[in-house]
Amino acid sequence: MSGPEWKLSDDLKTVTITFPTSPPVQFVLDAAAVDDLLRNLGELRAHMTPPVPADYQIGQKVAAIPDPRWYTEPEMLSGDSLIHVRDPRFGWLHYLLPRASAQQLAQYLTRQAEDEPCPPTRPN
Template sequence: MYQRMSVEPLHESGAFAIRFVIGNSAALLDVGDIDNLIAELGQIRAHMLPPPPSQPEQSRSYSLQADPCWHVDRSPLVEGVVLLLRHAGFGWIAFSLPPPSISKLDMALTTQPPMQLAMSSIAN
């Protein structure tokens, strides 16, 4: 039997935390705990079915990160480049881009794409 979960953000003594309550049990998570939980949930979600859609959904609103921090690196483990983007809530996310994807991205960034999504729902 599943029990309801509640999540309550806290800010006490200058520190941020979140209290998770499930049934009669509670856990208090600080920023490091939350970062670890997000990373673990992301890894678990990556193996669940159905997978996330391969294209952005037009009916969904996406969190827009204006001018995010980014970093490009090369790795001896992959052909192409590793693109890292910083999301305010998820932290740094790394993407391995093989040469064909780099070419497609370059073309997409240098040409005027058609307007497909409303400005308030552009995916990063």
Template structure:
């Protein structure tokens, strides 16, 4: 079976790179090149149809980062916050969350934290 595109991790001059082969053309991408490509692809994907679904799929196997680094700051444009999460494969991703959604998010996270505390708390 012929695969027109192949992607593989290779060692290149003491570092790692990605070799992308499409038919007979080959490109080598180092980490900064790959970061730029991923970001550019995400911008293009956001413009494509069909849109990303509004709800998560219970059948899809999502890439999940365990205990990611995060950063938050006040949104300079509207009332709310900007949340950044670091993913080891996707880089830092930012979300501008308006106050109304931020309150709902805080409530949902508090509910998870409370449920987690109840599950793991030891009886006296």
């Protein structure tokens, strides 16, 4: 049995997922339902095994989002850095970096912005 069939409607407002069961089962989801599905699948994936690797293997080919919108603000209680990044596939993603990690990220980004292109660096 092959996997489900995914189809975006001509008006770009719904996705139809057809599962190859007998009889076939079909779901039609609007953008809000897709957002809910992604959020819930993400939460469930976070608890599955094997886990997402803790470290990233630098140099992999990725489908990067060019120049995404982003915002940063201090977290109200601790003053750590809240980073908000817009991914057109998954919505706004939010990350909380402790001050030391935020400083390290700032150093890496500053170095990359000022230096000639060079091999990627890995944090400690």
